[in-house]
Amino acid sequence: MPAKLMQEDIEVGPSPAYITVDEGRKMVYTANYHTGNVIAYHIEADGTVKESQRIHDDGMTGPLPEQQSGPHPHYADLTPDDRLVICDLGLDRVYLDDVSDEGEITPVSEVQLSPGFGPRHIAFVESAGKAYLIGELSSKIAVLDYNEEAGIFTVQQVVKTIPNDYKDQNGGAAIRVSNDDKYVYVSNRGHDSLAVFKILDDGDLERIQIISTEADISSASTNDQLVKVGVTFKQGENVMRKVHEMRQMLPNGLESLSSGFNTDLIGTQGVDKATGVRYLMKKYDANPEEVVTFGDNENDLGMLRLTPNSYAMKNGIAEAKDNAGHVTEFDNRHDGVLRTIDNILDNQ
Known part of the structure; x- marks a missing residue:
């Protein structure tokens, strides 16, 4: 059955950068990068939405040109323990909020990143109590220790997603954790590469690979847990040789299989x-x-x-x-x- 438009809730100005559904509380959250607002909507019985709360955090902006105009929330989604986490690129902060069963949002804590870090998206490993935060403006990942009981993030480690000698423009984009909670993957826009990190026993990251995508990267459009990474090679190149070289570089536990159209899919070994x-x-x-x-x-x-x-x-x-x-x-x-x-x- 084709989809049917039920409602339009038009916000004046630029559209949100992020949207997610809180099925448990029947809520929808949006993060609007340009207006600086995070908006919560209640899902009514007929499936339509009604705005219930609007959050606008103020404070000292970061030092970079992209941050000067004020707060820029780029991400608003749920933590594994169902709190609301907001990544604000403009203020170099990550906010943690409680959400009541009725959908009322109240602040819990915030963590300040280094000036110019530019928090974009965050991914969690619940079993280890860790979160991995990508900095778009800094091309870095911050490993955060997440104390669920206290509702507090603490910066544990910061690592780069690009080579130390790369000086051209780059933006950290998508960040994903593998299904087995052993690897973190980050896409680099500008350097046009995927950075692969191994998660160590204490939750720290060890960068084990940076592989070129052989094409321009755009940010990912899904927040699903990572299952596979697709690498597409340009037409006219020696694809078989490049595929062989790439497969030789893969760490233990990963394998790559062809899906056609010059594309290889990298995933967990033995999972197909x-x-x-x-x-x-x-x-x-x-x-x-x-x-x-x-x-x-x-x-x-x-x-x-x-x-x-x-x-x-x-x-x-x-x-x-x-x-x-x-x-x-x-x-x-x-x-x-x-x-x-x-x-x-x-x-x-």
């Missing part, structure tokens, strides 16, 4: 599409014979071997066809998946 299909089969008590899979490249091979009802696309690689039970009559460009599904259903 077959892992996800097995999880769904267990969850829904399904047998391999009840599952149909489709694939066309290296990252699909495990999944194609999992069920006899597997289909390699007509335009897939030879190895995919060798590992699948069937090959589709039509390719990806001619609705090969849809036509195959229709044929299966027609023959039930």
Whole structure:
């Protein structure tokens, strides 16, 4: 069913930089970088929203030109213990607030970063009581110790996301923690690279890799926990050689598989599409014979071997066809998946 517009709540001026939903309290929070406001909305019974509170933090701005116009909240989302955390790039601060069951927001604490740090986004490892804060303006990560009971952040370590000898413009963008809580990944805009950090036993970070993206980086558009990193190589380059070199540099615990179109997907070793299909089969008590899979490249091979009802696309690689039970009559460009599904259903 197509989506239906239910409501528009138009804020005068620039649009928010960040939005998130608090399902437990039926709230929505937005962070508006340009106006300096964090706005909380209550989700009504009919699904529409109503503004309930507006936060505007003031204070001494940072020293850089991007900070001079005042507060710039870039992020407002929930901590693992359901507090509201706000990253303010303009004031070099991270704010922590309590939110009542009714949605009332009250301040708890704040942590001041070094001048010009430029807090952008934050990611948590709940089991270790740590948070990892990316500084857009400084190209640094701050490791924060998070005392949930007291509601206090303490700066534990600060590390750079770019080489020490890089002097051109760069902005730290997205930050993600791997599903196994062992690695932190950061994208660098300007240096156009991904920085990989190993999380040590005490929560500190050790930078183990900086890899070029071979393309301009924009910030990520999701706050989901990191599962894979896609690296796309430019057309016309010796892609096979570059892929081989990249795979040789990967640390233990990570592997890379091709998904086609000059793109390799880096993820946890031994975790692939077959892992996800097995999880769904267990969850829904399904047998391999009840599952149909489709694939066309290296990252699909495990999944194609999992069920006899597997289909390699007509335009897939030879190895995919060798590992699948069937090959589709039509390719990806001619609705090969849809036509195959229709044929299966027609023959039930």
